[in-house]
Amino acid sequence: MNKILRTLIPFDIVKGLSITGKHFAKVFFSANRRKVPFHITSEYPEVPAKVQPRYRGRLTLLKDEQGEIKCVCCLACEKICPTQVITIEKGKKEGRKMPFPVRYDFEMERCIFCEFCVESCGFDSIILNHQFELAAYNREDFSIGMEGLGQNMYEPSPVGKFSVADD
Amino acid sequence: MFKNEEMEINLGPQHPSTHGVLRVKLRLDGETITHCRPMIGYLHRGVEKICENQTFFQGQVWTDRMDYCSAVANNLGWAEANEKLFGITVPRRAQYIRTMLNEFNRLASHLIWLATHALDIGAMTVFLYAFREREDILDMNEAFCGSRLTTTAFRIGGLREDLPPGFEKLVKKFLAKFPDCIAEYENLLNENRIWKKRTIGVAKLSAEDAIALGVTGPVLRAAGVPYDIRKAFPYAAYAEMNFDVPTRTEADTYARYLVRMDEMRQSARIIQQCMDGMPEGPVMAKLPKILKAEVNEVYHATEAPKGEIGYYMVGEKGSGNPYRFHVRAPGFINLQALPKMAEGSLIADIVAAIGTLDIVLGEIDR
Numbered sequence: 001m002n003k004i005l006r007t008l009i010p011f012d013i014v015k016g017l018s019i020t021g022k023h024f025a026k027v028f029f030s031a032n033r034r035k036v037p038f039h040i041t042s043e044y045p046e047v048p049a050k051v052q053p054r055y056r057g058r059l060t061l062l063k064d065e066q067g068e069i070k071c072v073c074c075l076a077c078e079k080i081c082p083t084q085v086i087t088i089e090k091g092k093k094e095g096r097k098m099p100f101p102v103r104y105d106f107e108m109e110r111c112i113f114c115e116f117c118v119e120s121c122g123f124d125s126i127i128l129n130h131q132f133e134l135a136a137y138n139r140e141d142f143s144i145g146m147e148g149l150g151q152n153m154y155e156p157s158p159v160g161k162f163s164v165a166d167d
Numbered sequence: 168m169f170k171n172e173e174m175e176i177n178l179g180p181q182h183p184s185t186h187g188v189l190r191v192k193l194r195l196d197g198e199t200i201t202h203c204r205p206m207i208g209y210l211h212r213g214v215e216k217i218c219e220n221q222t223f224f225q226g227q228v229w230t231d232r233m234d235y236c237s238a239v240a241n242n243l244g245w246a247e248a249n250e251k252l253f254g255i256t257v258p259r260r261a262q263y264i265r266t267m268l269n270e271f272n273r274l275a276s277h278l279i280w281l282a283t284h285a286l287d288i289g290a291m292t293v294f295l296y297a298f299r300e301r302e303d304i305l306d307m308n309e310a311f312c313g314s315r316l317t318t319t320a321f322r323i324g325g326l327r328e329d330l331p332p333g334f335e336k337l338v339k340k341f342l343a344k345f346p347d348c349i350a351e352y353e354n355l356l357n358e359n360r361i362w363k364k365r366t367i368g369v370a371k372l373s374a375e376d377a378i379a380l381g382v383t384g385p386v387l388r389a390a391g392v393p394y395d396i397r398k399a400f401p402y403a404a405y406a407e408m409n410f411d412v413p414t415r416t417e418a419d420t421y422a423r424y425l426v427r428m429d430e431m432r433q434s435a436r437i438i439q440q441c442m443d444g445m446p447e448g449p450v451m452a453k454l455p456k457i458l459k460a461e462v463n464e465v466y467h468a469t470e471a472p473k474g475e476i477g478y479y480m481v482g483e484k485g486s487g488n489p490y491r492f493h494v495r496a497p498g499f500i501n502l503q504a505l506p507k508m509a510e511g512s513l514i515a516d517i518v519a520a521i522g523t524l525d526i527v528l529g530e531i532d533r
């Protein structure tokens with residue numbers, strides 16, 4: 001008898017629908033979606049996404065207070081990079097005792113954002129910044145050097161420059 | 168040989184329910200599968216060979232990219248295999264943090280399994296709810312190591328950094344709401360008649376067959392064999408944890424579902440214990456500057472969410488690279504059971520059989 005009743009009346013479906021309905025009502029009856037904690041999805045391009053402090057983004061060369069590049073060409077980062085995307089050329093600069101990188105090339109398309117380079121650098125001269133919007137239309141835009149047209153090693157990638165919204 | 172009425176079809180490699188680029192060659196007699204062979208290799212990248220050409224330290228990034236749904240578990244096995252090779256003892260705090268992150272990863276992996284498996288069989292709602300919880304876990308990954316999926320979480324000898332400030336709050340918040348979430352999934356599925364019709368008695372694999380084929384993980388435990396490496400050969404901090412190994416005896420898709428749901432509860436329990444008993448201290452052991460191996464070989468197996476993941480490494484004297492690097496991937500071995508499960512059943516059930524094995528092709532093809 002019980003079994004027949006259960007077959008005839010779809011309790012299971014009612015149970016499932018009540019869960020869906022509960023969540024629907026929770027969000028639907030909260031007037032301003034941005035203020036209530038119930039919604040899960042974020043309105044990403046309008047509301048900028050937040051990243052955690054340790055987020056691993058694009059490789060960036062740091063400068064010290066005088067505006068000098070901190071890197072001293074010890075080549076530790078070049079050696080440890082698992083995908084060999086960093087190429088450094090040692091050079092001299094007038095008025096500077098330490099070696100100076102005349103070339104610091106970074107092929108972003110092959111970088112796997114592992115942060116081994118930052119970890120190996122004993123001079124704190126590179127970081128991975130918090131950028132994640134790194135898409136570009138051309139392959140050349142991923143080859144980042146000391147002086148670049150679109151982007152270079154000191155500044156963050158121009159966000160939005162390559163995006164469709166800007167056209 | 169073909170009989171007159173038989174027909175051969177390919178499932179995949181771009182079929183959404185094959186969880187990646189798996190191609191299954193099926194021979195059908197009407198709707199019944201008479202012959203089934205999985206064809207793999209579409210995602211082969213040569214991870215093992217790449218690792219042999221790189222230093223021990225660099226190998227970790229490739230383990231992330233094998234089973235991308237459970238990267239932390241892969242990292243853990245890799246780190247412990249290296250520590251075994253070099254004879255390094257890891258500080259206790261690091262062990263606890265590793266254990267905790269590994270269990271979070273098990274939750275994430277089981278949640279993505281639940282989501283996609285239910286979606287394949289036709290329950291869309293669970294997909295959305297499971298991804299909601301997985302998002303919290305990925306956020307914790309990001310807070311700890313800066314990346315959500317390809318974590319590169321550990322280092323040989325410990326961790327790179329301690330837990331970030333505020334991590335405990337995230338864990339507490341998650342643990343407070345997670346039991347309700349599991350109850351929600353179970354309310355949606357456990358009694359659902361469509362779910363039951365499509366899973367009970369489907370894709371059976373007996374304990375003898377499972378052992379003969381080398382199948383591990385929840386698939387083996389659902390056949391009644393209580394084999395879990397966390398209990399059998401404890402590693403990290405599992406020896407100090409108090410947890411059960413859920414098993415079932417039905418050995419069908421529904422039993423595997425129940426085993427995985429119970430495992431999620433146990434994982435939450437282990438995380439709670441890790442949080443309560445977290446010791447203080449350093450998180451990194453003292454290491455020599457350059458890791459140079461002796462002639463030595465190790466095999467280290469850990470319990471990944473999908474089964475036993477083992478790393479086999481051979482060191483060469485004076486070399487910083489492994490001479491041989493081999494991975495025993497759980498998905499690769501578990502996939503062997505697919506013909507056994509699917510032959511003789513209906514074609515609609517092969518989707519359930521692939522889903523219940525919980526395979527990730529990045530790991531199978533490596």
Ligand code: SF4
Nearest residue numbers: 081111112114115117
């Ligand atoms: S993050 Fe990793 S892959 Fe990228 S440049 Fe640094 S070491 Fe190389």
Ligand code: SF4
Nearest residue numbers: 071072074075077121
């Ligand atoms: S490790 Fe640091 S100092 Fe050395 S070359 Fe790289 S960026 Fe420059």
